[in-house]
Amino acid sequence: AQSVTQPDIHITVSEGASLELRCNYSYGATPYLFWYVQSPGQGLQLLLKYFSGDTLVQGIKGFEAEFKRSQSSFNLRKPSVHWSDAAEYFCAVGATGTASKLTFGTGTRLQVTL
Amino acid sequence: DGGITQSPKYLFRKEGQNVTLSCEQNLNHDAMYWYRQDPGQGLRLIYYSQIVNDFQKGDIAEGYSVSREKKESFPLTVTSAQKNPTAFYLCASSRGTGTEAFFGQGTRLTVV
Numbered sequence: 001a002q003s004v005t006q007p008d009i010h011i012t013v014s015e016g017a018s019l020e021l022r023c024n025y026s027y028g029a030t031p032y033l034f035w036y037v038q039s040p041g042q043g044l045q046l047l048l049k050y051f052s053g054d055t056l057v058q059g060i061k062g063f064e065a066e067f068k069r070s071q072s073s074f075n076l077r078k079p080s081v082h083w084s085d086a087a088e089y090f091c092a093v094g095a096t097g098t099a100s101k102l103t104f105g106t107g108t109r110l111q112v113t114l
Numbered sequence: 115d116g117g118i119t120q121s122p123k124y125l126f127r128k129e130g131q132n133v134t135l136s137c138e139q140n141l142n143h144d145a146m147y148w149y150r151q152d153p154g155q156g157l158r159l160i161y162y163s164q165i166v167n168d169f170q171k172g173d174i175a176e177g178y179s180v181s182r183e184k185k186e187s188f189p190l191t192v193t194s195a196q197k198n199p200t201a202f203y204l205c206a207s208s209r210g211t212g213t214e215a216f217f218g219q220g221t222r223l224t225v226v
Contacts, residue, residue: 009154034214043118043204043217044157090156101147101172102215104156 002027002093006105013081014113021076021108023065023091032094033074034102035065037087044090050074061085086112116141118218120205125223127199135190135221137205144210146188150174151202151220160203163188164210192223199225 003026013019025031032051036044048059055067065076074091088109092102118139127133139146145164149157159172163182177196182188188207192199202222206215 004156036217041202041220041222043120043219044206046214046216049214092157101159101162102157103159104149106154106156 002103004091004093004103004105006091006108008108010109012111015083016080019078019081021089023074024072025093027093034092035076036090039087081112083112086110118207120218120221127225129225130194133192135203137188138186139207143207145208147206148190149204
């Protein structure tokens with residue numbers, strides 16, 4: 001069965017600093033991978049997705065993620081964090097052929113200090 | 115504007131009562147999903163439907179029921195058999211396999 005691990009429950013960074021959120025997945029074949037962001041009490045917004053091809057994917061709001069098959073990872077990065085990036089971030093994996101039946105990680109809450 | 119509408123945003127019910135959460139989409143998506151979100155547990159799949167009049171259980175379907183009579187609508191009923199129904203419920207839809215899911219704004223259900 002597929003699974004996702006986000007090892008960091010809570011991360012605090014200063015505004016302007018770089019950010020990396022970790023995501024490790026378990027899946028037997030090539031997965032479909034996603035990062036979503038959620039503000040308190042709201043739904044989830046898709047930041048970026050990886051289906052195939054270039055392993056470095058660009059998303060909205062200046063985020064990017066790199067798929068590393070050898071490490072079973074799909075870490076999310078941003079060069080310079082803004083205070084408005086404070087939110088909860090979820091990594092998700094979809095099974096090939098049923099990409100939208102997503103399995104989510106437990107999330108990482110990002111706090112940004114000014 | 116196209117999107118997914120969940121209603122109501124907040125819902126309170128007494129223990130032992132069934133309650134139905136609404137989810138409507140005008141994106142012409144074939145697939146729809148219900149997730150439950152609890153603090154520290156991520157999102158867990160309750161039910162999903164890939165076509166009208168068909169749906170499958172997800173990972174935590176016990177105590178829940180759904181119907182898919184129309185493409186646009188996928189209501190979720192939380193029954194009295196659900197032992198811990200207080201949670202944040204998220205509905206999502208997608209065009210189908212190989213595409214990402216789009217989410218509604220959620221319904222926070224509190225059972226007292």
